[in-house]
Amino acid sequence: MLYYLFDYLNSIDFPGAGVFQYLSFRSAMAVIFSLLITTIWGKRVIRFMQVKQIGEEIRDLGLEGQYQKKGTPTMGGVIILFSILIPVLLFADISNVYVILMLVTTVWLGSVGFIDDYIKVFKKDKKGLAGKFKVMGQVGLGLIVGLTLYFNDNVVLLEKHNLDEPVKIENAQGETVVKTFEYKEAKSTLTTIPFVKNNEFDYSQLVSFMGKYSRHAAWIVFVIAVIFIITAVSNGANLTDGLDGLATGTSAIMGVTLGILAYLSGNAIYSDYLNIMYIPNSGELVVFMGAFIGATVGFLWYNSFPAQIFMGDTGSLAIGGIIATFAIVIRKELLIPILAGIFLVESMSVMIQVSYFKHTKRKYGEGKRIFLMTPIHHHFQKKGFAEPKIVTRFWIVGIILAVLTIVTLKTR
Numbered sequence: 001m002l003y004y005l006f007d008y009l010n011s012i013d014f015p016g017a018g019v020f021q022y023l024s025f026r027s028a029m030a031v032i033f034s035l036l037i038t039t040i041w042g043k044r045v046i047r048f049m050q051v052k053q054i055g056e057e058i059r060d061l062g063l064e065g066q067y068q069k070k071g072t073p074t075m076g077g078v079i080i081l082f083s084i085l086i087p088v089l090l091f092a093d094i095s096n097v098y099v100i101l102m103l104v105t106t107v108w109l110g111s112v113g114f115i116d117d118y119i120k121v122f123k124k125d126k127k128g129l130a131g132k133f134k135v136m137g138q139v140g141l142g143l144i145v146g147l148t149l150y151f152n153d154n155v156v157l158l159e160k161h162n163l164d165e166p167v168k169i170e171n172a173q174g175e176t177v178v179k180t181f182e183y184k185e186a187k188s189t190l191t192t193i194p195f196v197k198n199n200e201f202d203y204s205q206l207v208s209f210m211g212k213y214s215r216h217a218a219w220i221v222f223v224i225a226v227i228f229i230i231t232a233v234s235n236g237a238n239l240t241d242g243l244d245g246l247a248t249g250t251s252a253i254m255g256v257t258l259g260i261l262a263y264l265s266g267n268a269i270y271s272d273y274l275n276i277m278y279i280p281n282s283g284e285l286v287v288f289m290g291a292f293i294g295a296t297v298g299f300l301w302y303n304s305f306p307a308q309i310f311m312g313d314t315g316s317l318a319i320g321g322i323i324a325t326f327a328i329v330i331r332k333e334l335l336i337p338i339l340a341g342i343f344l345v346e347s348m349s350v351m352i353q354v355s356y357f358k359h360t361k362r363k364y365g366e367g368k369r370i371f372l373m374t375p376i377h378h379h380f381q382k383k384g385f386a387e388p389k390i391v392t393r394f395w396i397v398g399i400i401l402a403v404l405t406i407v408t409l410k411t412r
Contacts, residue, residue, distance in 0.1 A: 001089055001090055002020070002090045002091060003020060003026065003090070003091055003092060003093055003094075007020065007021075020091075023263075023283055023284070023286055023287065026091040026092065026287050026290075027091075027259075027286045027287050027289075027290035028290065029087070029090075029091050029290075030087040030088065030090075030091045030092070030287050030288075030290035030291040030294065031087075031290040031291070031293055031294040032294065033086065033087040033090065033091070033291075033294070034083045034084065034086075034087045034290070034291045034292075034293075034294025034295045034298060035083075035294040035297065035298040036298075037082065037083040037086060037087070037295075037298070038079055038080070038083040038294065038295055038297075038298025038299050038301070039298050039301050041079065041082070041083075042076075042079045042298065042299065042301070042302050042309070043302075045073075045076070045078070045079055045309070046073050046076075046302060046308055046309050049073035049074075049075070049076075049309070050073055053071070054073055054074065054075060054121055063373075063378065063381050063382070068306065069306075069307070072307060072308070072309065072310055073308070073309045073310070074117065074121060074309070074310040074311075074312045075114070075117045075118075075121060075310075075311075075312045075314050076299065076302070076303070076309035076310055076311045076312060076314075076315060077110065077113060077114070077117075077311040077312050077313070077314025077315025077316065077318060077319075078110075078114070078314055078315075079295075079299055079309075079311075079315075080295045080296065080299050080311060080314075080315045080318065080319070081106060081107075081110045081314070081315070081318060083291070083294065083295035083298060083299070084106055084288075084291045084292055084295045084322075085103065085106060085107070085291075087287075087290070087291040087294070088102075088103065088287065088288050088291050091287050091291075092284055092287040092288060093284050096281055096284045097148070097152055097154045097155060097281075098155075098281065098282055098284060098285050098329050099284055099285065099287075099288055101144075101145055101148060101149075101325060101329060102285065102288045102322065102325060102326065102329070103288075104141075104144060105141060105145070105318075105321050105322055105325040106318055106321075106322060108137065108140075108141045108144075108321070109137065109138070109141060109234055109317045109318045109320075109321035109322075110314055110315075110317070110318040111137075112129070112133075112134060112137035112138075112313075112317055113312065113313035113314040113315065113316065113317035113318055114313075114314045115129050116128040116129035116134065116312075116313040116314075116317075117312040117313050117314050120312075128313070129313075134317075135231065138227070138230055138231040138234055138235075138321070139227050139231065141230055141321060141325075142223070142226045142227030142228075142229075142230045142231065143223065143227065145226050145230065145325050145328060145329075146219075146222060146223030146224075146225075146226035146227065147219075147223060149222075149226070149328070149329065150187070150189070150219040150222060150223070151219075154281070155187075156185040156186060156187060156188075156280060157185070157186060157187075157188045157190060157277055157278070157279055157331070158184065158185060158186075158268075158277070158278045158279075158280065185280070188202070189202055189203040189204055189215075189218040189219065189221075189222045190202050190277060190331065191203070191331040191332070191333060191334055192276065192277065192331050192332050192334060192335065193334045194334065194335060194338065194408035194411065195408065195411060199275070199276065199409070200277065201334065202218070203218045203221045203222045203225065204217075204218035204221075206218075206221045207220075207221055225333070226328055226333075229324050229327075229328060229333050229336065230321055230324045230325060230328075232324075232347065233320045233321070233323055233324035233336060233340055233343060234316075234317050234318075234320030234321040234324060235320065235347060236320060236340065236343030236344060236346055236347045237251065237316045237317070237319050237320025237323070237343055238313060238316040238317055238320060239343070239346045239347055239350060239375045240316070240342060240343055240346045240375065240377070241310075241311060241315070241316040242375055242377055242378060243305075243377050243381075243387050243390060243391050244303060244304060244305040244306060244307035244387060244388075244391065245300055245303050245304040245305060245307070245391050246377060246390075246391045246394055247311070247315075247316055247319065248296050248299050248300045248303050248304075248311065249296075249300055249304075249391065249394075249395045249398070250342045250343075250394060250395060250398040251296050251319045251323065252293055252296040252297050252300065253395065253398040253399055253402050254323050254339055254340060254398070254402065255289055255292045255293045255296060255323070256293055256402065257339055257402040257405055257406060258289055258323065258326050258327060258330070258332070258339070259286055259289035259290065259292075259293065260406065261330055261332050261405075261406070262282060262283065262285040262286050262289060262326070262330050263283060263286050264276065264409075265277065265278065265279045265282055265283075265330045265331070265332075266278075266279060266280075266281070266282040266283025266284070266285065266286070266330075267283060274409055274410070276409055277331055279330060279331065282329065282330055285326065285329065285330065288326075289326065292322060296319070299311065299315075305387055305388045305391065320343065323336075323340060324336065327339070335405050335408060338401055338404055338405045338408065339401060339402060339405040340401075341397070341398075341401045342394055342397065342398050342401070345376060346375040346376055346377070347375075349371055349374045349375055349376035349379070350374045350375055352370060352371075353369060353370060353371055353374040356368065356369065356370050357369055377390055377394065
């Protein structure tokens with residue numbers, strides 16, 4: 001809202017109003033406001049939840065320090081949601097299609113998680129929202145994101161096309177250079193892929209057997225991929241949210257990385273220099289990610305060990321969905337296995353454990369386990385590692401993965 005106010009003031013030459021034209025200023029303000037909302041309002045929310053006894057129900061998992069967490073306020077994800085939404089509405093251009101998609105993602109999966117937490121806390125049903133309804137929510141969001149990114153007229157990429165004949169032009173320095181290509185706006189299913197020569201992959205290649213119809217059918221493959229990615233990452237974040245500060249800290253690290261990638265992809269000069277795809281108008285997403293970073297870091301103030309509040313599914317599902325959708329929007333979704341490697345390992349540990357248990361039970365009549373407990377952070381707890389040490393080491397791994405993700409831009 002302030003974006004439009006200052007845009008008007010700038011049009012009438014109001015002194016200082018032009019500062020809102022700078023993406024860096026608005027992103028910084030989003031971070032600051034998000035931090036303030038989280039830390040100041042968060043304290044009041046915790047106090048309210050303590051009075052209303054909106055606390056965590058603890059299952060007996062045989063973990064050290066488990067019962068000390070009983071009664072800790074949960075559903076703290078509402079703090080994260082509002083700390084993202086308010087700064088974005090204030091400082092971002094909310095007519096931007098990419099910002100709209102991120103707002104829809106935040107509210108959509110935040111609502112799914114809230115319903116799940118509400119059933120657990122107020123209805124006293126530990127199972128929460130049935131899994132099929134969660135999946136329906138994730139699939140529904142995937143359809144919205146995928147179809148919008150393919151069919152909306154405001155979503156385009158600038159593709160490089162070689163000229164039939166080289167053209168001599170004068171650059172900004174007054175030098176004569178030879179131009180061998182030009183950029184054209186196009187609807188495309190291109191995305192970034194690491195460790196290959198041209199650093200790009202087209203979803204239409206998956207249906208190349210359809211010949212000349214492959215580009216027309218590519219949107220179906222693209223939408224299916226979007227649904228899978230959003231579902232997988234949001235569930236991965238949900239599984240990671242098992243130790244104080246684990247999901248919050250790792251998500252903040254991913255947020256910083258995605259913010260950098262969005263800034264580079266939305267800047268014509270940097271994207272050309274790094275030889276990565278330029279996505280017009282995507283730079284506005286840096287404001288959204290600034291709010292996301294501020295919200296997660298601010299929430300960590302209360303969620304770090306020993307946690308004063310848990311985010312619940314309200315926060316974890318929304319955080320995972322935000323990371324997935326953001327990566328898809330800036331065409332970096334194939335970097336998620338690296339960037340969100342923590343989420344991937346957490347999910348894979350559960351899948352491996354369950355599969356191996358079922359296989360051995362069917363074969364030997366008695367189920368066996370590979371890990372002491374899953375998700376894998378509980379395995380390390382069972383081995384006797386202190387909770388803060390596990391969380392800190394996961395953060396360190398997350399930083400390494402974040403650096404590796406950025407390095408892939410030039411590793412081909």
